[in-house]
Amino acid sequence: MNMNLQLMRLIRRITGNDSEYQTADQSRILPALRLSVAFLAILLCALSQNAIYVIMIIAAELLWLSMKSPIFIRKTLKPVLIAVLFCFVLMLPAVSMGHPRTLLTVSMKVFESVLILSQLENSVSWQNMTDAFRTLHCPQLFVFTLDMTMRFLVILGRYSNSILEAVSLRRVGPDHWKTAGTGGILGTTFLRSQKMSLETSEAMACRCFDGEYRSYRRRRFSRPDALYALLIPLLIALFVYTQQAM
Amino acid sequence: MHIPDNYLSPQTCAVMAAAMVPVWTVSIKKVKAEIPKVKLPMLGVGAAFSFLGMMFNIPIPGGTTGHAVGGTLIASLMGPYAACIAVTVALLIQALIFGDGGILSFGANCFNMAFVLPFVGYAATQLIMKRVKGKNADLIGSAIGSYVGINAAALCAAIEFGIQPMLFRDAAGNALYCPYGLNVSIPAMMLGHLTLFGIAEVVYTTAVLAFVRKAAPEMKSSTEAVRTALPLKLLMAALVILTPLGLLAEGTAWGEWSTDEIAATGAGFTPSGMLSGFSYSSLIPDYSLTGMPEWLGYILSAVIGAAILIIIFKLLSVAGNSKKENLTV
Numbered sequence: 001m002n003m004n005l006q007l008m009r010l011i012r013r014i015t016g017n018d019s020e021y022q023t024a025d026q027s028r029i030l031p032a033l034r035l036s037v038a039f040l041a042i043l044l045c046a047l048s049q050n051a052i053y054v055i056m057i058i059a060a061e062l063l064w065l066s067m068k069s070p071i072f073i074r075k076t077l078k079p080v081l082i083a084v085l086f087c088f089v090l091m092l093p094a095v096s097m098g099h100p101r102t103l104l105t106v107s108m109k110v111f112e113s114v115l116i117l118s119q120l121e122n123s124v125s126w127q128n129m130t131d132a133f134r135t136l137h138c139p140q141l142f143v144f145t146l147d148m149t150m151r152f153l154v155i156l157g158r159y160s161n162s163i164l165e166a167v168s169l170r171r172v173g174p175d176h177w178k179t180a181g182t183g184g185i186l187g188t189t190f191l192r193s194q195k196m197s198l199e200t201s202e203a204m205a206c207r208c209f210d211g212e213y214r215s216y217r218r219r220r221f222s223r224p225d226a227l228y229a230l231l232i233p234l235l236i237a238l239f240v241y242t243q244q245a246m
Numbered sequence: 247m248h249i250p251d252n253y254l255s256p257q258t259c260a261v262m263a264a265a266m267v268p269v270w271t272v273s274i275k276k277v278k279a280e281i282p283k284v285k286l287p288m289l290g291v292g293a294a295f296s297f298l299g300m301m302f303n304i305p306i307p308g309g310t311t312g313h314a315v316g317g318t319l320i321a322s323l324m325g326p327y328a329a330c331i332a333v334t335v336a337l338l339i340q341a342l343i344f345g346d347g348g349i350l351s352f353g354a355n356c357f358n359m360a361f362v363l364p365f366v367g368y369a370a371t372q373l374i375m376k377r378v379k380g381k382n383a384d385l386i387g388s389a390i391g392s393y394v395g396i397n398a399a400a401l402c403a404a405i406e407f408g409i410q411p412m413l414f415r416d417a418a419g420n421a422l423y424c425p426y427g428l429n430v431s432i433p434a435m436m437l438g439h440l441t442l443f444g445i446a447e448v449v450y451t452t453a454v455l456a457f458v459r460k461a462a463p464e465m466k467s468s469t470e471a472v473r474t475a476l477p478l479k480l481l482m483a484a485l486v487i488l489t490p491l492g493l494l495a496e497g498t499a500w501g502e503w504s505t506d507e508i509a510a511t512g513a514g515f516t517p518s519g520m521l522s523g524f525s526y527s528s529l530i531p532d533y534s535l536t537g538m539p540e541w542l543g544y545i546l547s548a549v550i551g552a553a554i555l556i557i558i559f560k561l562l563s564v565a566g567n568s569k570k571e572n573l574t575v
Contacts, residue, residue, distance in 0.1 A: 052535050059546045062553035070287065070560040077561070104529060242538075 263353025367395025
């Protein structure tokens with residue numbers, strides 16, 4: 001039953017993400033622009049030689065996050081805290097080697113980077129993310145793989161969920177099936193995925209889909225987009241200023 | 247009023263922390279019982295106001311500084327138990343991230359500012375409100391309550407400082423921790439709080455209360471989830487931008503000197519307990535970052551502190567409650 005629940009959670013997360021953002025404001029900002037700003041902020045954070053830039057970005061991120069709903073905050077912070085905790089444990093030996101600041105610096109950078117990505121993930125749907133990657137001229141293969149992965153996670157997730165449900169309904173006696181049956185379920189799912197990939201390939205050929213992703217929801221560069229785009233020079237200026245401050 | 251580490255003996259710190267445990271326990275139980283979870287984000291806003299209030303340092307002649315705390319303000323809005331929790335979390339953030347107030351002395355700081363201040367302030371407010379009639383009774387009550395509250399807290403801090411040389415001395419008879427006895431600490435602390443800092447607390451409390459009454463009355467009366475009113479957000483933004491005014495006050499607050507400053511304050515020596523005591527290096531010490539203008543560091547600290555407090559209380563409002571998906575901001 002636990003495995004069923006885990007799978008259902010995963011599916012809900014992906015499909016929920018999509019349905020939420022169909023009804024939500026879908027952000028007035030172009031997803032490609034958001035993605036660019038996020039990547040730039042993370043890149044500059046990684047390049048930063050001092051903590052000032054990182055702390056400034058963290059302050060801005062926290063301010064933005066504090067204005068969101070409690071549910072959004074929880075969804076956003078959960079992966080961030082796990083990542084920071086993991087990093088903290090990994091970097092703990094730095095303290096015993098006499099570099100406690102390194103522990104703080106790396107943990108802060110991880111916090112900042114994962115926070116940006118987590119916020120992006122929670123505020124841009126998967127379809128828009130694919131669209132954003134395409135707009136940014138990411139290789140077709142990359143976009144195709146990402147898109148297919150997301151779709152098949154849901155499809156195969158539902159499939160294995162049905163098998164698990166069937167197995168648990170037919171289960172009688174001691175609880176040994178979990179280990180004995182898992183291999184079978186995984187194997188069946190794998191075979192199914194092979195079949196489905198062939199079907200997908202045929203469906204692609206029938207629809208004359210050559211792997212080229214085109215965005216059909218092009219919209220004009222609006223005023224909020226222009227304002228948001230100002231973040232790019234602002235981030236670079238901030239980075240240059242903070243690096244000179246040392 | 248933020249007692250740094252090593253000014254109080256570890257024994258005193260342990261006693262104060264132990265004294266706070268039942269207070270925190272009762273406060274958490276009361277808040278759980280009396281305040282609906284959906285109103286907890288409002289408590290975060292209150293804690294943020296308290297945090298920002300503590301950043302406005304005010305100078306008094308003699309080179310010392312002080313600030314408002316806002317404990318009575320939160321107590322008037324949401325009750326003393328909620329104020330205790332809110333100020334405790336604000337003090338924790340200050341100690342851990344900004345190095346304002348010690349880690350060991352956290353219990354003592356909470357006793358003064360998160361327990362004595364809001365509870366005494368609230369009791370005085372209620373007492374006055376029963377005796378004063380009219381539509382401004384709550385404002386008058388809160389004004390007097392906040393003055394009484396902050397002075398009671400300052401007196402407690404002064405006593406905690408003052409008993410150190412009486413209790414802890416080395417073989418040569420020198421104080422191990424705070425070198426000033428009650429005869430110095432009480433007048434030094436009370437002089438500022440009975441005058442300027444007390445007035446600052448009154449002004450801060452009544453100004454914000456009057457503003458809330460006009461702009462966001464639901465913050466006090468509603469028992470349901472309320473969206474933080476725009477004027478309240480604007481007020482908070484204005485406070486954040488104005489926090490560098492706290493830098494105009496030169497000098498260190500009484501009892502908050504660093505180890506290299508204390509000998510020059512009149513003590514004539516640095517107590518050995520301070521030299522070899524506990525030291526904690528915070529992330530943004532004294533609300534400033536090396537290589538950054540002080541005013542910018544102050545604004546950043548205000549943003550980080552206020553945002554973290556609001557986030558913490560918003561998270562508490564949905565803790566263990568994943569089904570309530572439609573809460574307001």
